[in-house]
Amino acid sequence: MSTVSGTGNSYLDNLRGTETTNSSTKKTALEQSDYFALLTQQLAYQDPTKPVDNDQMVSQMTTFSMADGISQLNTNFKSFADGMSSNQVLQASTLVGRTVRVNSDSLVFDGTNAAYGAVEVPAGTSSMKVNIYDESGALVRSSSVDNPTAGKFDFGWDGKDTNDTKLEAGLYTMKVEATVSGKNQTLATSSYVPVSSITLGSSTSTMQLNLLGLGAKKMSDILEIAAG
Structure with a gap:
């Protein structure tokens, strides 16, 4: 006698499993429709001699509407923040390999x-x-x-010393001294540095750009993105 496999029972078992799964799915929060259904039941079973005060009912409805609105606002803001974060990551990723300018007194010389x-x-x-x-x-x-024009002044260093000898790669320091209206002063400097990588942010830290020789910098630290 041939043996028939129990596919029918398995199908029924699957249906029962689906029913069990569906029945076990529960909402974790009251929605606006649930609130108004409860309010309708409250009005239906209230004591006719002591009806619910109109002001109290309006106050309850207003409170729930405000809470529901705030919850929706929080959800929308989170979606907006997630979108902004993704956009920042995308923008930052395009900077890898590019040169940016940041406030610094360091010059990064690669030897060439x-x-x-x-x-x-x-x-x-x-x-x-x-x-x-x-x-x-x-x-x-x-x-x-002599007589430099006011505004941003860019300068380059070829990596050579006063004897025209090429120096080794490394981190050098620049200091700019100027005579302004007859008085000597030291001017703040900034440096052009390549972006080597990015470090993604988390709930406790912000995204950072890792600059060659200068370490991690925030996006807000970037003064300029060099062309090319």
């Missing part, structure tokens, strides 16, 4: 290509001197500029 910095020249500046120091603090190069 020139390192670039910038300074904001105040109005009334008659002269300016750009000094480059190595990691030991020794002066390796100095360059003077």
